[in-house]
Structure formats: structure tokens, C-alpha cells
Amino acid sequence: MQAFLKQLPRHFSPHDTEAMALAIQLARHGLYTTSPNPRVGCVLSKNGNIIASGWHQQAGGKHAEIEALSQAGEQARGATAYVTLEPCSHHGKTPPCADALIKAGVKRVVAAMVDPNPQVAGNGLKALHDAGIETNWGLLEEDAKALNPGFIKRMLHQQPLLRVKMATSLDGRTAMASGESKWITGPAARADVQRWRAQSCAIVMGVDSVLSDDPSMTVRQSDWLGESPELWQQQAIRQPLRIVLDSQCRIPLNAKLFQQAGKTAIATTENSLKQHGDKISQLQNLGHEVIITNKSGQINLAPLLRELAKREINEVLVETGPTLAGAFMQAGLVDELILYMAPKLMGHAAKPSLSLPGLDKMSDCLQLNLKDIRQVGEDLRIIASPSPIAPEAS
Numbered sequence: 001m002q003a004f005l006k007q008l009p010r011h012f013s014p015h016d017t018e019a020m021a022l023a024i025q026l027a028r029h030g031l032y033t034t035s036p037n038p039r040v041g042c043v044l045s046k047n048g049n050i051i052a053s054g055w056h057q058q059a060g061g062k063h064a065e066i067e068a069l070s071q072a073g074e075q076a077r078g079a080t081a082y083v084t085l086e087p088c089s090h091h092g093k094t095p096p097c098a099d100a101l102i103k104a105g106v107k108r109v110v111a112a113m114v115d116p117n118p119q120v121a122g123n124g125l126k127a128l129h130d131a132g133i134e135t136n137w138g139l140l141e142e143d144a145k146a147l148n149p150g151f152i153k154r155m156l157h158q159q160p161l162l163r164v165k166m167a168t169s170l171d172g173r174t175a176m177a178s179g180e181s182k183w184i185t186g187p188a189a190r191a192d193v194q195r196w197r198a199q200s201c202a203i204v205m206g207v208d209s210v211l212s213d214d215p216s217m218t219v220r221q222s223d224w225l226g227e228s229p230e231l232w233q234q235q236a237i238r239q240p241l242r243i244v245l246d247s248q249c250r251i252p253l254n255a256k257l258f259q260q261a262g263k264t265a266i267a268t269t270e271n272s273l274k275q276h277g278d279k280i281s282q283l284q285n286l287g288h289e290v291i292i293t294n295k296s297g298q299i300n301l302a303p304l305l306r307e308l309a310k311r312e313i314n315e316v317l318v319e320t321g322p323t324l325a326g327a328f329m330q331a332g333l334v335d336e337l338i339l340y341m342a343p344k345l346m347g348h349a350a351k352p353s354l355s356l357p358g359l360d361k362m363s364d365c366l367q368l369n370l371k372d373i374r375q376v377g378e379d380l381r382i383i384a385s386p387s388p389i390a391p392e393a394s
Contacts (some may be wrong), residue, residue: 001122005114006127010138012110018225019043019050019082020112020139026055026064027084032237033058033144036312038085038148044106046100062089065097069104079107083114083204084144086115086137089124093191099123101133112144116155152316153335159305162333164325165196166353173350174322177381179212181202188377189340193348194219196338200240200317204307206324208244214256217242217319241313243267243291245299245324250275251283265289267299268309277293301331326355329366334386336366 012020024099026041034040034056042064052075054067062070065087069076081087086110087097089185101109114137116119145152148162167185168174175181183190197203199221205217218239231324239262244251249272257264268284270292273280280290291307294300308316318328326333339353359365368384375381 001126003127004126005122005137006136008129008135010136012136012139015045015048016110016139018254019080020084020110021143022050022053023064023082023084023141024112024147026053027144029055030057032195033330035059035238035314036151038151040083040085040147043082043086044068044074044079045082051075051079054141058174060094060215062098063094064267066100069100070275072221075222079155080108080110081106081129082110082139082148085105085109085115086120086122087124087128088117088120089127090117090119093138096124096127100127101152103371106133108136109134110139110335111137112139113137113141115262116152118155119201142169148314149335150298150316154312154314155308158309159302159333160201160308161199161335162305162318162328163196163336163338165193165326165340166325167342168353169342169346169350171347172353174349176346177349177351179351184344185340185342185379186347186377188305189342189379189381192381193340196317197240198237199235200315201313202241204245204316204318205320206242206370207244207248207250209320210244210251210255210257212321215319217257217373218262219261234244238262241265241319243308245304247297247299247318251280252259253279253282253286258286263287265291267291267293267297267304269294269297269299271297276310279350301328301333305333322352325353326357329354329386330352330356330358332386336371337382337384337386338393339382339384340376341382343378353392366371 023041023043027039030039037056037059043050052068052072054071056064065083081101087101089096089098111125125137148197153159153161177268203217219237242257242264245267247269249268257258266288268290273292285292293304294379309333319326365380369387370384372383
């Protein structure tokens with residue numbers, strides 16, 4: 001398949017770029033609603049004019065190509081289709097989009113990127129090519145990949161994309177020595193967190209966070225400054241799965257997150273299942289899922305993420321205390337760190353943001369790549385990704 005993909009021409013006109021940019025813009029409309037499917041946009045153009053467009057709105061609904069073809073009708077014959085992701089070639093909840101494009105009589109298909117799904121992975125483009133349709137890919141590929149980092153990672157590595165979110169003071173503290181932490185950041189930063197929650201399939205926290213803060217861990221419209229009201233009306237924005245890591249089954253049955261919309265799961269061990277079987281049965285009888293990650297001791301984080309990938313979870317947001325956040329970081333499982341930093345000082349006795357034991361020398365430091373820094377309300381938001389430490393000069 002790689003040989004076939006390499007032979008496809010990758011030369012594009014200014015109109016091609018404009019049409020694909022529009023398709024990418026449309027795909028972003030599905031940022032909070034398409035999971036576990038990828039966010040995809042499609043634009044149909046004929047004689048240099050846009051004649052139809054569409055985007056995938058919800059899993060189980062019409063794909064972007066079908067939305068655009070339905071809008072275009074007979075005008076689709078002889079048109080060029082610009083799609084942010086290779087058209088699917090397999091039967092899932094909906095028929096293959098490649099077949100629909102062939103049947104509609106489009107003349108040319110331009111895909112921004114090849115689908116990483118092994119069930120597709122070039123087969124959609126080949127089906128179009130074999131049907132006599134001019135086929136190209138690679139236009140604005142990096143922009144298209146940025147739409148679906150979690151879907152891509154799940155397909156290629158059988159793990160979801162994992163982000164760790166933290167709110168700290170300017171001196172890197174997350175709570176006073178007493179445990180008081182509301183509120184470090186301002187309302188604009190807290191509203192911004194709702195967007196990250198809404199685009200995540202799951203939120204992970206440690207049981208200590210539940211015991212100390214009793215959080216709801218929901219996506220709240222009231223904190224979202226009125227964004228996307230039509231999506232709320234359509235009930236398209238779903239609550240992420242809440243996952244509490246609890247190796248000793250310490251979570252109280254009346255915890256606030258059990259009373260919220262959406263589902264809550266407890267990740268624990270076989271040893272805890274034996275020791276606290278009655279309580280685990282109570283949790284299950286109340287409709288809460290229990291995920292067993294390993295036999296004893298601490299919860300093994302990497303197998304947990306692989307299990308979440310099997311459940312079609314693309315993006316995970318970790319909102320927890322310094323110990324668990326540090327454990328994810330030191331295990332090399334963090335893809336992005338989202339840090340909200342408030343312009344205040346909390347002092348040396350306050351609690352740190354990350355527990356990272358064993359960092360004794362500068363050469364032990366975990367290096368980060370800064371991806372984005374901006375002001376959100378009165379606070380700063382920093383997005384960074386872990387990177388290997390460069391070797392010392394000899």
C-alpha cells in the first residue's frame with residue numbers, strides 16, 4: 001500500500017488549498033461531538049466554485065462526505081471532493097464513503113491525510129483510484145493531523161492521547177498547606193478548562209483528589225460563557241467518562257461525582273477486589289464500572305491506557321494531585337501538559353504541582369517543548385509536550 005500511496009501525485013493549486021482549508025475549518029465544528037470517530041470536514045468544488053460542504057457531527061450520524069453529497073445532489077457529478085481524512089472503505093455504523101463518492105460520479109478526490117485506521121489505511125484512496133477517479137493526498141496534512149491527535153495515536157499505538165491539566169500559582173503551587181485550593185485561577189481560565197473536558201473522552205483523577213475536594217468533574221455549560229448553545233440544545237456535547245484511580249477502594253459511595261450526569265468508573269486491582277469485594281459489588285450495583293488493571297500494589301498506568309484505547313477512548317484529560325500527575329509524567333505517558341498559572345504567590349509551604357522523585361541533578365530534569373503560551377483572562381495558559389533531554393556536549 002505504501003508504494004501505491006507514494007505514486008499518487010501531490011501537486012496542488014491555490015484553489016485546492018483554499019477548499020481544503022475550508023474543509024479543515026468545518027471539521028473543527030466536531031471538536032466536542034464526534035468521539036470516538038475522527039473530526040472530518042468535506043468540501044465539493046466544481047469549475048472553481050464551492051458547491052457543497054459538510055462535516056461529521058456525531059458518531060453514528062452521516063459522515064462529512066455524505067453530508068456534502070446530499071447537499072450537492074446531481075451537481076456532485078464531475079466535482080472535486082476535498083476531505084480532511086481519507087474516505088473510509090469499510091462498513092462500520094455507516095456504509096463506505098469511498099463507495100458513495102464513486103456512485104456520485106465525482107471526478108477527483110483530494111484527502112489531507114491517509115486514515116491511520118488499519119481497516120482503511122490507503123484502501124479508500126485505492127478504491128477511488130481503481131474506479132478511475134483522480135486521487136491525491138497530503139494537502140495541509142499537518143493541519144489535518146492536528147484535528148485528531150487522539151484518534152491517530154489510538155490507531156497507531158493502541159493508546160489514547162493523554163493531557164495533564166494543572167492550575168498553579170506563579171511559584172508553582174497548587175494548594176495551600178491546609179489543602180485549600182479554590183480558586184487559584186480566575187473564571188476565564190476555569191471556563192477554558194471546560195473546553196478541554198468537553199473534547200476529552202475521559203477524565204482521570206486519583207482517589208485522593210476525590211477525598212479532599214469531592215469534585216463533580218463534569219462539563220458545565222454555565223462555566224462555558226454561553227459557547228455553542230446549539231450543541232447543548234441538541235445534547236450533542238456528552239459528559240466524558242470519569243475514571244477514579246483507587247487501589248484500596250477508598251472512594252465514598254456518596255461522592256459527588258457519582259451523582260452527576262454521565263458515567264463514573266473505578267480503576268483498581270485484583271487485590272482490592274478480594275479485600276473490598278462487598279464495596280465493589282455495591283458500586284457495580286449502583287451502575288458504576290470497575291476496571292481491574294493488575295493484581296496487586298499500585299495501579300499500572302500503561303495497561304490502564306491500553307484498556308481505555310480498547311474502549312475507543314481517544315483523548316484523556318488528567319486532573320489530579322501532584323503524586324498521580326508526576327507518576328504519569330515519569331512513566332512517559334504524557335503527551336501534553338496544560339498549565340494555568342495565576343499571577344499570585346502561595347509560598348514555599350504550599351503544595352507543589354508535580355511529585356517527581358529522583359531528580360537530583362540538572363541532567364535529570366524532564367525537558368519540555370513549549371507549544372503555546374497565551375493569556376486567558378488574568379492568568380497564563382502554557383501548553384507543553386515532554387521531549388528527550390539533549391545529550392551533553394563532550
